Amino acid sequence: xxxxxxxxxxxxxxxxxxxxxxxxxxxxxxxxxxxxxxxxxxxxxxxxxxxxxxxxxxxxxxxxxxxxxxxxxxxxxxxxxxxxxxxxxxxxxxxxxxxxxxxxxxxxxxxxxxxxxxxxxxxxxxxxxxxxxxxxxxxxxxxxxxxxxxxxxxxxxxxxxxxxxxxxxxxxxxxxxxxxxxxxxxxxxxxxxxxxxxxxxxxxxxxxxxxxxxxxxxxxxxxxxxxxxxxxxxxxxxxxxxxxxxxxxxxxxxxxxxxxxxxxxxxxxxxxxxxxxxxxxxxxxxxxxxxx
Amino acid sequence: xxxxxxxxxxxxxxxxxxxxxxxxxxxxxxxxxxxxxxxxxxxxxxxxxxxxxxxxxxxxxxxxxxxxxxxxxxxxxxxxxxxxxxxxxxxxxxxxxxxxxxxxxxxxxxxxxxxxxxxxxxxxxxxxxxxxxxxxxxxxxxxxxxxxxxxxxxxxxxxxxxxxxxxxxxxxxxxxxxxxxxxxxxxxxxxxxxxxxxxxxxxxxxxxxxxxxxxxxxxxxxxxxxxxxxxxxxxxxxxxxxxxxxxxxxx
Amino acid sequence: xxxxxxxxxxxxxxxxxxxxxxxxxxxxxxxxxxxxxxxxxxxxxxxxxxxxxxxxxxxxxxxxxxxxxxxxxxxxxxxxxxxxxxxxxxxxxxxxxxxxxxxxxxxxxxxxxxxxxxxxxxxxxxxxxxxxxxxxxxxxxxxxxxxxxxxxxxxxxxxxxxxxxxxxxxxxxxxxxxxxxxxxxxxxxxxxxxxxxxxxxxxxxxxxxxxxxxxxxxxxxxxxxxxxxxxxxxxxxxxxxxxxxxxxxxxxxxxxxxxxxxxxxxxxxxxxxxxxxxxxxxxxxxxxxxxxxxxxxxxxxxxxxxxxxxxxxx
Numbered sequence: 001x002x003x004x005x006x007x008x009x010x011x012x013x014x015x016x017x018x019x020x021x022x023x024x025x026x027x028x029x030x031x032x033x034x035x036x037x038x039x040x041x042x043x044x045x046x047x048x049x050x051x052x053x054x055x056x057x058x059x060x061x062x063x064x065x066x067x068x069x070x071x072x073x074x075x076x077x078x079x080x081x082x083x084x085x086x087x088x089x090x091x092x093x094x095x096x097x098x099x100x101x102x103x104x105x106x107x108x109x110x111x112x113x114x115x116x117x118x119x120x121x122x123x124x125x126x127x128x129x130x131x132x133x134x135x136x137x138x139x140x141x142x143x144x145x146x147x148x149x150x151x152x153x154x155x156x157x158x159x160x161x162x163x164x165x166x167x168x169x170x171x172x173x174x175x176x177x178x179x180x181x182x183x184x185x186x187x188x189x190x191x192x193x194x195x196x197x198x199x200x201x202x203x204x205x206x207x208x209x210x211x212x213x214x215x216x217x218x219x220x221x222x223x224x225x226x227x228x229x230x231x232x233x234x235x236x237x238x239x240x241x242x243x244x245x246x247x248x249x250x251x252x253x254x255x256x257x258x259x260x261x262x263x264x265x266x267x268x269x270x271x272x273x274x275x276x277x278x279x280x281x282x283x284x285x286x287x288x289x290x291x292x
Numbered sequence: 293x294x295x296x297x298x299x300x301x302x303x304x305x306x307x308x309x310x311x312x313x314x315x316x317x318x319x320x321x322x323x324x325x326x327x328x329x330x331x332x333x334x335x336x337x338x339x340x341x342x343x344x345x346x347x348x349x350x351x352x353x354x355x356x357x358x359x360x361x362x363x364x365x366x367x368x369x370x371x372x373x374x375x376x377x378x379x380x381x382x383x384x385x386x387x388x389x390x391x392x393x394x395x396x397x398x399x400x401x402x403x404x405x406x407x408x409x410x411x412x413x414x415x416x417x418x419x420x421x422x423x424x425x426x427x428x429x430x431x432x433x434x435x436x437x438x439x440x441x442x443x444x445x446x447x448x449x450x451x452x453x454x455x456x457x458x459x460x461x462x463x464x465x466x467x468x469x470x471x472x473x474x475x476x477x478x479x480x481x482x483x484x485x486x487x488x489x490x491x492x493x494x495x496x497x498x499x500x501x502x503x504x505x506x507x508x509x510x511x512x513x514x515x516x517x518x519x520x521x522x523x524x525x526x527x528x529x530x531x532x533x534x535x536x537x538x539x540x541x542x543x
Numbered sequence: 544x545x546x547x548x549x550x551x552x553x554x555x556x557x558x559x560x561x562x563x564x565x566x567x568x569x570x571x572x573x574x575x576x577x578x579x580x581x582x583x584x585x586x587x588x589x590x591x592x593x594x595x596x597x598x599x600x601x602x603x604x605x606x607x608x609x610x611x612x613x614x615x616x617x618x619x620x621x622x623x624x625x626x627x628x629x630x631x632x633x634x635x636x637x638x639x640x641x642x643x644x645x646x647x648x649x650x651x652x653x654x655x656x657x658x659x660x661x662x663x664x665x666x667x668x669x670x671x672x673x674x675x676x677x678x679x680x681x682x683x684x685x686x687x688x689x690x691x692x693x694x695x696x697x698x699x700x701x702x703x704x705x706x707x708x709x710x711x712x713x714x715x716x717x718x719x720x721x722x723x724x725x726x727x728x729x730x731x732x733x734x735x736x737x738x739x740x741x742x743x744x745x746x747x748x749x750x751x752x753x754x755x756x757x758x759x760x761x762x763x764x765x766x767x768x769x770x771x772x773x774x775x776x777x778x779x780x781x782x783x784x785x786x787x788x789x790x791x792x793x794x795x796x797x798x799x800x801x802x803x804x805x806x807x808x809x810x811x812x813x814x815x816x817x818x819x820x821x822x823x824x825x826x827x828x829x830x831x832x833x834x835x836x837x838x839x840x841x842x843x844x845x846x847x848x849x850x851x852x853x854x855x856x857x
Contacts, residue, residue, distance in 0.1 A: 029652075035652055035655070083836070084832065084836065087836045088835065088836065088839055091839035091840070092839075093599075093652065094593075094599070094792055094796070094839075095792065095835045095839035095840075096835075097599075097655065097788075098785075098788060098789060098792050098793075098831065098835055099831070099832050099835040099836065101785050101788075101789075102789075102828040102829075102831035102832045102835070103828070103832060105824060105827075105828040106825055106828035106829055106832065109822075109824040109825045109828065110825055113822060113825065220781075224659075224663070227656055227659075228656075228660070231653065231656055235652075235653075262667075262671045263667060263671065265663070265667065266663075266664055266667050269660040269663055269664050270660075270664070272656060272657070272660045273645070273657055273660050273661065273664075276645055276648070276649055276653050276656070276657045277644070277645055277648060277657075280648055280649045280653055347740065348739070348740075349736065349740075368739070369736075369739040369740045370738075370739045370740075370741075370742050370743055370744045370745065373739075373740055373741055373742035374742045378740075378741075379740050381736070381737065381740070385734050385736065385737035386734075386737070387729065387730050387733040387734055387737070387738075388733055388734075389729055389732075389733050390726065390729055390730070390733070394726055394729075397723075397726065398726050398727065398729075398730045398738070398741065398743070399741045399742075400741075400742075401723045401726065401727070402727070402741065402742035402743050402744070403742055404723075407744070407747050407751075410722065410723040410724060410727075411719070411722050411723070411724050412722070413722070413723060415721060415722065415723070417723060455741065456741075458741075459741070459742065
């Protein structure tokens, strides 16, 4: 019983990180119709920026995080939008999909070439300790990761639902044209979502890299999981991305113990296919009107 | 409310809501063979929604539809087309990437033979004569090989209409055929519809806002307001009905 | 000289080039050309699904792989190559239709993910089911075929086999496009709602588009196996599916020549960039990004723009 509880906690912890990546992904899609196939690499790169900052400038993890945050928001937020997304706005989805795929490859190869092809250790936020509550043992890092992720998610939700800017962003996500007619500065809102996505990805990098080490090809599996989480949860709702992330995190942890490792990665995929076939709006999403 | 004897097409109690708002509240609507029925009503009364529910673009929440005595409720659009129901859309829809001739052939080719046979059938499936006929009737002969996207709005409108008629449907549903068309072209369209109705007995159900056009064309008019049938009758009866005038003005 | 004669002459020139060029190349060059021909076939299939029927698929590598494995397993068990290839095509046709079902339920972006997931699943099966596929050890010693007692094992002979297959598949593809099916696909791509209202069965044609596209990949894969003589699951990943997608879009989707150009670019560009050593993938990715920004409709779009400007200048 205690095992299950521990798995549950670590599952939520992993899931919360997935949720961060999935939520940023969903936000981008909702407000600008951008499907970012490089989302995984968006999480991989900040980890290396932090490592570079720490090694080159001799600073600690948290200052490095701040620097990485700024760089990410500039490059993966602003530059990404202006240089890649904006020019392709009226040409349908496909060119952008290809461009983001190429971007992912570019980022991956750049890190491999200019930094290292080897996995790099990454400092953890918390000590290696564990808390004992009766018979249950919970690792401190799990709790800290979960706490930070939850705070970030709550902050995001608060921002989206309680602030004026956040509600403008939601308006743009619901219906761009109506928002524009109502006087919402649509382009600026879209820019904000790109910046937020970059920030969420950086935070996810901070939380996930200590466990998995920093490696140039981390992006592939992470990206896929972010997509699956977003879709399984519900692609047209932020709530869905959150739920999806947590769900996949739990599944991931439980299957690691109870299911043969060979097909462990297959479970989220099968879930994805089943959800798309039988409930395309996701488990928690709104049904999109599909004409016969 | 006029009861139609021996209707070729009949819809009963069609209801459809969008997230709590009822767009259609139990609409019943029948058309006799060879009739031209006009469907009018203020904006937002549910006319296009009704067509979409009847013709497979939307699924109605309730109600039944029958055609030539058989139940066709819930049938998909392509099945309805092959059964003899044609339609045009409010938003002009032709196949921009195909030539005018190919648009017309595409409009009728699915009615010829089976899917498999069509892979090896002659390219135009013997529809050439029919295509030329249509081009002539709609005065598009000179544009036969032009890409549909290069046609003017009015010409595309004619093409759209021609496409709906290519497969010789028994009943055609037109959604605002007069929208955005020049007066002279409007006369042409009216003429063509009357001709077809007279010569081949094609039944028409037409949504329209242009009162002169629809009143001059229809045998009978049905008025829709706020998702329900307000009244129906001959064009003169409807024009004089106070409730109809109110529905259009009173808001 | 009218457009038709120009086109016919251009076609003849291209075919002649394809036949003559390899005579002056070393084995590696001939291998690359054979690879190009096979990739072009798979890209052509994807072009039908994507460019003509408007359905996105990121699973083309899975069918390429399935075709390769069927061919490898068959020929290493003594089944004739000439039977194995159509078998692979048929199997992938059926499997491809299966992929079409999600396409009926969901829109483009979801479809990209479903097909992506399918690709990963197929890869996992190929890697894990060692009793069938040899797992990570793969299948080796895949024999090259012979025709009427004439061995096609030599690089040049095998290349002509690939080229011949490419010509056959292109003719078949062209026939499909010109037939009523081609018209229905175009209608489906241009305006699916209107097409349905005119009797076009969206279901049948969507499934067909996937089935045919996948079958072409399967056939190409079936010939890929004896080309490389050893296969393992490694290449048949999402990256390869993305490469096929790239070929179609970069070459110009919905055009006849697009896949050929795209396949040439994707096959040959890495080779040309080899001088840059580690950087070639980065340069390649950068080139793709720049191309997409500058000309989203691909290289044939670029060519069309150039031609239009030249015509206007006349």
